[in-house]
Amino acid sequence: MTQIAILGFGTVGGGVAELIDLNRKAIESRLGEGLYVKRILDLRDFPGSPYADRITHDFEDILSDPEISIICETMGGKEPAYTFSRKALERGISVCTSNKELVAAHGPELLEIARKNGCNYLFEASVGGGIPIIRPMNTSMAPEDITSIMGILNGTTNYIMTRMEHAGIGFEEALKEAQEKGYAERNPEADVEGHDACRKIAILSSLMCGRTVRYEDVPCEGISSVTVNDFRYARAMQMAIKLLGTSKRDSEGNFFVRTAPYLVPASNPLHSVEDVFNAVYVHGNTVDDLMFYGRGAGKFPTASAVVSDVIDCARNPGHTLACKWEPEIMKLSDPAEEVFRYFVRLDKAEEKKAAAAYAGAMMLEAPEGVTGECALLTGPMTEKAFSEASAGLQVLSFIRMLG
Amino acid sequence: MTQIAILGFGTVGGGVAELIDLNRKAIESRLGEGLYVKRILDLRDFPGSPYADRITHDFEDILSDPEISIICETMGGKEPAYTFSRKALERGISVCTSNKELVAAHGPELLEIARKNGCNYLFEASVGGGIPIIRPMNTSMAPEDITSIMGILNGTTNYIMTRMEHAGIGFEEALKEAQEKGYAERNPEADVEGHDACRKIAILSSLMCGRTVRYEDVPCEGISSVTVNDFRYARAMQMAIKLLGTSKRDSEGNFFVRTAPYLVPASNPLHSVEDVFNAVYVHGNTVDDLMFYGRGAGKFPTASAVVSDVIDCARNPGHTLACKWEPEIMKLSDPAEEVFRYFVRLDKAEEKKAAAAYAGAMMLEAPEGVTGECALLTGPMTEKAFSEASAGLQVLSFIRMLG
The missing domain is CATH 3.40.50.720 (NAD(P)-binding Rossmann-like Domain)
Structure with missing residues (x-):
């Protein structure tokens, strides 16, 4: 015993x-x-x-x-x-x-x-x-060179986003519903501002690289500014919007970690993870893609x-199980250098200017119910180039698209 | 070293x-x-x-x-x-x-x-x-009373079914394509007749109950009889057809294990597992649903x-890792007592007779391209009752529906 x-x-x-x-x-x-x-x-x-x-x-x-x-x-x-x-x-x-x-x-x-x-x-x-993820990373993925992690790591926000998508309700209403159901705290800041997901992706990123990724170093955006119109456009593009923790190491040695809402294409298995479920998608250089799915809280x-x-x-009495996580701080790459395509909503008056401002921009047709604004999907560009292109434009909102 | x-x-x-x-x-x-x-x-x-x-x-x-x-x-x-x-x-x-x-x-x-x-x-x-499943069952799920496993356990057949679904081609053509791509063996019997999936669900079922589930005791059906028309109906019902290994323990102590093609509703995460990917869905009494997804071969x-x-x-030199799997044979319940809803295709002349023969039958509209036959979805019934109801009817094919 x-x-x-x-x-x-x-x-x-x-x-x-x-x-x-x-x-x-x-x-x-x-x-x-x-x-x-x-x-x-x-x-x-x-x-x-x-x-x-x-x-x-x-x-x-x-x-x-x-x-x-x-x-x-x-x-x-x-x-x-x-x-x-x-x-x-x-x-x-x-x-x-x-x-x-x-x-x-x-x-x-x-x-x-x-x-x-x-x-x-x-x-x-x-x-x-309840999702097995820490132990599989320490054991099952021990032979792997892990190059990317993308995770729906917070059940509260995923519930809110699922309700916004399917019921067409706004953030405040969906949050209230989540609170009534006991899925969100009275003070929901840690969840909706992304801090909870940010801590979790920092932990997973540390296991990925074996050093310490400080959550304070991870750029973090929440979901409180995502609107019903964002979901209307996303649906028209057959994408979902999910709050993700992401971690990416490229062949040039860049290491990017981020917490933010993302547009997720239907071809990605994270697309259909709904309600309070969580899922973590991990890519290893030889095992390829793995996904772990289950209840992220409760x-x-x-x-x-x-x-x-x-x-x-x-x-294993007296035996310390293996876990490679050194105290040495992992220096993250400049987030301004990370490359994305961006979904951007702007004031209708900006249409022509915007089309010219963003390289490779694809203008989007306004879905039913959306008036007075225009939207586009940019070509791949760095955060820095995106900020520069957005300067002087009346951007209503933007969301990164998952790779 | x-x-x-x-x-x-x-x-x-x-x-x-x-x-x-x-x-x-x-x-x-x-x-x-x-x-x-x-x-x-x-x-x-x-x-x-x-x-x-x-x-x-x-x-x-x-x-x-x-x-x-x-x-x-x-x-x-x-x-x-x-x-x-x-x-x-x-x-x-x-x-x-x-x-x-x-x-x-x-x-x-x-x-x-x-x-x-x-x-x-x-x-x-x-x-x-490459999917971590044996180790998670032995470790992460050690506290669980595991009550069900459903798995897409064979990449070859999943590739064939995906091609039949999306390209609208028949089994023989899809098999030939899989062979050309190196996804199927010259002699594809072990894969397409379900024997490979059957061995795998027998292994998982053994870990689930801690005793030995003999694969020879597991009813096993392959995919060679699944037709283009089955996929047409499935699509109309927004379902996929997947070869699954299933294992189910109910509260009355029944333990059913089976390998067969199943209709999988869109709400089930296994629905969107395509091509050579595999996935295993496990239900534990406290952790609820977990899914493990990745490349099932290669x-x-x-x-x-x-x-x-x-x-x-x-x-762990000198240390035997825990794995509960005793040699004692696990007696499986009579497969004739397992309850399903069945999708049934019949000769058009049988329409009235069939509607009366199956309890709770719901007649299905013929999708585009299907003529000379009728189809229905039965209410929940045992395999035995289904066989009895089917006797004397010209059944063209039937597929069980996932729970």
């Missing part, structure tokens, strides 16, 4: 405890022994809960318990999660986390402490919820990823 | 050697040391090849070399692959294989020998080519899966 503790008895932490009870038989059968949640750290009490007698308010109770060999950190946020994780790893207690904020900020440091102490810092649940899917990490730790 | 040997220097075996050279830097960086192909077993010589001096015709050269700790078995077929794998594992040499025929026939026995000798029998490349994608297993072995 492997004994574990949970830090933070919220949605995910509660899911971990429930999952371990619910799937006791499957876990015992595959692990060869049981998992037992011995202690749960939370500020609150949970009178009446079947876990009430295991709640503690003092992290020392867990740290000093020699029977506890694995901790699930499902608190979120940097502190006290960072201090607790660090202390546990220093004692050789493995930590399995869903905390992307902490992983993005302190991942390589905590991995190094785990290595030194013969235990593990695992974070499958920090990206893509109590049980996220808890499942945490418990899969717990089982990995329990199967 | 970990030294390995390759058995069988054909497409996949050659790919393994080339990949290890091509991605030397990525592999060394993630593994922390290099991989070196010391010996290659083949009946042929390869004069002029950079590997010519490492070729041997005698397996004993490999078996008796104490420096070789891992073998890649890429010969295919049962013998001598079985004897060689067995002998290697008995000496504590790990075996990584792409040989689905051998894994389906002797998987649990070879796994047991590996366990007893502290080494590994790994077979990621045996299902889905030299480098398959070699990449083999090398990922080699890296797993090299990272």
Whole structure:
């Protein structure tokens, strides 16, 4: 019997405890022994809960318990999660986390402490919820020279975009609906401004290159400025609009990472990923394209990823699993040099000027319901050239097109 | 430096050697040391090849070399692959294989020998080519009660079906095209009659239940009887036709496994998996739906899966990785009791009789180009009830609809 503790008895932490009870038989059968949640750290009490007698308010109770060999950190946020994780790893207690904020900020440091102490810092649940992506990148893709990652990494925004597309409603209305359904927080900024997706693509990019991609270095745009008219044009072009985290390494050694809304052509499998589902598309030089698809959030899917990490730790006592992620900062290429085609909406009066301003511009017919504006798709150009061409034009909005 | 040997220097075996050279830097960086192909077993010589001096015709050269700790078995077929794998594992040499025929026939026995000798029998490349699916089932899905698997598991047939759908050509013509492109063998029986997909779903089903699903027990239908008219109706219903391996465990303890062509609705992500791509859709009780997508065959994608297993072995010397697959035979439920809706084409003269014969039948309008026949979609019914209802009717063809 492997004994574990949970830090933070919220949605995910509660899911971990429930999952371990619910799937006791499957876990015992595959692990060869049981998992037992011995202690749960939370500020609150949970009178009446079947876990009430295991709640503690003092992290020392867990740290000093020699029977506890694995901790699930499902608190979120940097502190006290960072201090607790660090202390546990220093004692050789493995930590399995869903905390992307902490992983993005302190991942390589905590991995190094785990290595030194013969235990593990695992974070499958920090990206893509229940989707296996961190472990496949560390294992299945270990022989690969990974050259690109594109991911729908945030379920809240994907739900909002799906509703805008199918119901023809605006951003504010779709956001309100998402909040009513519990898919979006009261304060939705971290999701809709792209910060959550940005942390996740920074983590995946770090695993891709083996060094640290700082999320602060990643250009980040959210979806709050995407309009109903953008979707009308996208539909006419048989494309979807998705908030993506992207990471691209080219043969000249450029390394571009970005979070932004993109036009996604129907031929790309990400096109049909809808609602709260997430998907990550990875290209390796020999395996070619892989896609991993599933629920990117939610109590049980996220808890499942945490418990899969717990089982990995329990199967490998005293053994640190491989994860190439060095603290050295990865210098990203100048985002102004990245090349895209751009979908641009402008004031109707700008039509002629715009056609001449953008190299290779293709004017688009206005779809039903769109008046007073014009739109075009540019040829491939750098961000810098695009900014220069846009100067002096009344650009209403623009969206990059996926390669 | 970990030294390995390759058995069988054909497409996949050659790919393994080339990949290890091509991605030397990525592999060394993630593994922390290099991989070196010391010996290659083949009946042929390869004069002029950079590997010519490492070729041997005698397996004993490999078996008796104490420096070789891992073998890649890429010969295919049962013998001598079985004897060689067995002998290697008995000496504590790990075996990584792409040989689905051998894994389906002797998987649990070879796994047991590996366990007893502290080494590994790994077979990621045996299902889905480059797609990570075996390892995720053993690790990421370890906490899950897996209730269903549906997979496009054969690239050859998926290519043929894609061509029939988009080019409107018949089976024979599409097969010929696939052969010309090198996607289908001269003798295409194992692919088009579903035997290859059947072995793969038997392997996945075994991992799903932890016991042995014998492929001989799995009802198996191929695609050679699917016609252009089937695709015309499918398109009118906005469905695709795909050869699937399916595995389903219901709450009453029934366990159904099958290989057959299915109608796949547009809402299912498998609908848009085209050409030689494969995809596996897995449902776990807490993680919900996951899908894994990528190239299901080909030299480098398959070699990449083999090398990922080699890296797993090299990272875990003396440690047998977890894989729950017992030799005990899993008794499958009577396939006649599985419930489906059926798409049925009949002679035009049967229209009235057919409408009455099938419970809940919905008559379908004939799409353009279809004459002299009628078609319907039945309500949900068991295979047995469907056979009984079909008796005495001139059924031209039928296809099951995916759930």
